[in-house]
Amino acid sequence: MTEHALLGAAVELAAGEGVLFTGRLSVRSRSQSWLADHVVLGRVVVAGTALLEMVLCAGEGVGCDRVAELTLAAPLVLPEVG
Numbered sequence: 001m002t003e004h005a006l007l008g009a010a011v012e013l014a015a016g017e018g019v020l021f022t023g024r025l026s027v028r029s030r031s032q033s034w035l036a037d038h039v040v041l042g043r044v045v046v047a048g049t050a051l052l053e054m055v056l057c058a059g060e061g062v063g064c065d066r067v068a069e070l071t072l073a074a075p076l077v078l079p080e081v082g
Contacts, residue, residue: 004057005031006050021058025078035078046076 002010007023027036027044038047048070055067 002057002061004054006054007057010058010061019058019062021054021061023054025076026082027078040075044078046078048072051076 002008002021004023006025007021009022011020011022012018013020025035025046026032035046035050036044038045051072052067052070055070059065059067
C-alpha cells in the first residue's frame with residue numbers, strides 16, 4: 001500500500017528484481033474527479049504533472065529522490081468507459 005492518491009499499491013517482484021507500483025485512474029472516482037477537467041480534443045488526458053507526481057512517488061519508494069528527465073512518447077488517454 002502506498003500513501004499516494006493515484007498509486008494504490010507497491011509489490012516487490014520475485015528474487016528482488018524490483019518493485020511494481022499499481023493504481024487505478026478513473027474520472028468516475030470521487031477522489032479523482034479532477035481528471036475529467038483535462039480534456040484535449042474531446043478526450044480525457046492525464047496531465048503530465050500527474051504522471052511526474054506518480055514517478056516521483058514510485059522513485060521515493062525505491063530510494064530515488066529525483067527525476068532527471070521524463071519524456072512522454074504519447075499522452076495517457078483515459079477511456080470513456082472503465
